[in-house]
Amino acid sequence: MSDYQEYLLEREKIDHMLEKGYTIKDVQENLSGAFLTFEKLGEEAERLHIKTADARKYFSNLIFQQRQNV
Template sequence: MSSYHEYMAEREKIDFLLQKGFKITAVTENLSGAFVTFEHIEKNQTEQETLHILTADARKYFSSLLIQQV
């Protein structure tokens, strides 16, 4: 898969979680990419999802969304 297609797949996963009401709560970066933790709180229940982001473009994308979220 081309790097553009990898980026688009990661972006779609990020957008899907954000559309479901999740918010970015933690980011852990290392040499193998970034682990982005999303949380959704509804009626005293917390649902948590973690995505492993590999592409640089997707890292820039979630960084801009994180800044907008604050």
């Protein structure tokens, strides 16, 4: 799978979680990517492993937007 295709898949997973009403609550980064923790009131937390640099930039922008809307 190309890097771009992997990015699109990761972006789709992030968008799907946000569409379900989850918000990004925590980010843990390491050498193999980033682990995003999503939370939704009354639901169990969900985690995603994000590997591509472009998807990491994408969720960083989403976090800034989330913080501005609070």
